[in-house]
Amino acid sequence: MKRLAVLALLLPLAACAPRTPRSPTHGPPPSRVEEPKRTTPLAGWEQRPVRTIVLDAGHGGRDPGTMGGDALIEKEVTLDLARRMRDRLVRWGFRVVMTRDADETIELAERAARADTARGDVFVSLHVNAAPRPERGGIETYLLDASDERHSDAVAARENGVAPEHADELQRTVAQMRVSEVSQRSALLARHVQGAVVRGLRARYGHAEDRGVKKGPFYVLFLSSMPAILVEVGFATNPEDALRLSHPEHLELLADRIASGLMAYAIESGPVVAREKP
Ligand SMILES: [Zn+2]
Numbered sequence: 001m002k003r004l005a006v007l008a009l010l011l012p013l014a015a016c017a018p019r020t021p022r023s024p025t026h027g028p029p030p031s032r033v034e035e036p037k038r039t040t041p042l043a044g045w046e047q048r049p050v051r052t053i054v055l056d057a058g059h060g061g062r063d064p065g066t067m068g069g070d071a072l073i074e075k076e077v078t079l080d081l082a083r084r085m086r087d088r089l090v091r092w093g094f095r096v097v098m099t100r101d102a103d104e105t106i107e108l109a110e111r112a113a114r115a116d117t118a119r120g121d122v123f124v125s126l127h128v129n130a131a132p133r134p135e136r137g138g139i140e141t142y143l144l145d146a147s148d149e150r151h152s153d154a155v156a157a158r159e160n161g162v163a164p165e166h167a168d169e170l171q172r173t174v175a176q177m178r179v180s181e182v183s184q185r186s187a188l189l190a191r192h193v194q195g196a197v198v199r200g201l202r203a204r205y206g207h208a209e210d211r212g213v214k215k216g217p218f219y220v221l222f223l224s225s226m227p228a229i230l231v232e233v234g235f236a237t238n239p240e241d242a243l244r245l246s247h248p249e250h251l252e253l254l255a256d257r258i259a260s261g262l263m264a265y266a267i268e269s270g271p272v273v274a275r276e277k278p
Pocket of ligand 1: 058059065066074126127128
């Protein structure tokens with residue numbers, strides 16, 4: 001747990017404070033991720049199959065997350081959605097680990113620790129968005145901004161067992177490369193999931209706002225060992241989104257589309273252990 005204490009000190013990142021709207025209203029403005037440059041393979045990344053998927057149902061216990069609509073509570077939506085996703089992914093042959101499977105309070109550092117302990121191959125955090133203006137709605141997917149040196153410095157310190165100020169130049173460089181590699185994988189994962197969800201919603205409802213793939217300072221995405229994304233599945237503060245999120249059929253659709261995006265990523269990433277395609 002020592003390294004988590006270090007992480008917590010290093011990274012006072014604003015992530016999903018309870019009851020408050022998160023990005024883009026909190027912290028530095030998220031930057032939109034550029035379209036993929038697919039001409040070169042992902043350098044240096046060991047091709048490994050996606051076997052273990054870590055699902056992180058946002059908030060829980062004392063932290064309800066965002067609230068809106070007609071009794072919509074984020075912590076309940078995220079857990080319901082995570083369970084529906086787990087059902088599918090297990091059926092498709094993946095190993096699924098949940099950071100929580102009950103209404104319990106779990107700190108952000110503990111969520112990251114559970115993902116690391118599970119030796120996950122990908123990490124997906126599920127959240128419901130909020131905004132001051134009710135007209136803002138739609139789907140957006142976040143990954144960590146790898147260009148922020150705090151992340152690679154923290155990786156260097158952690159992996160070398162030294163304080164951040166004692167990591168030497170080589171250690172920092174290696175850590176930057178590692179963070180950059182994981183970030184490329186996270187961007188690929190994010191594009192697959194965002195695309196699958198938006199297409200699925202448009203097929204069902206005729207329209208859905210694609211808010212895109214963005215970079216944001218989410219603590220829970222600070223995982224150097226696996227690609228990690230945070231999916232905001234709709235706005236509790238938007239009447240249409242909130243209504244949809246209150247219906248089990250909509251959560252089924254979201255679960256199916258996010259899981260399909262994960263499957264598409266797994267197929268592109270290398271050998272797949274799944275038995276059945278979505
Ligand atoms: Zn949240």
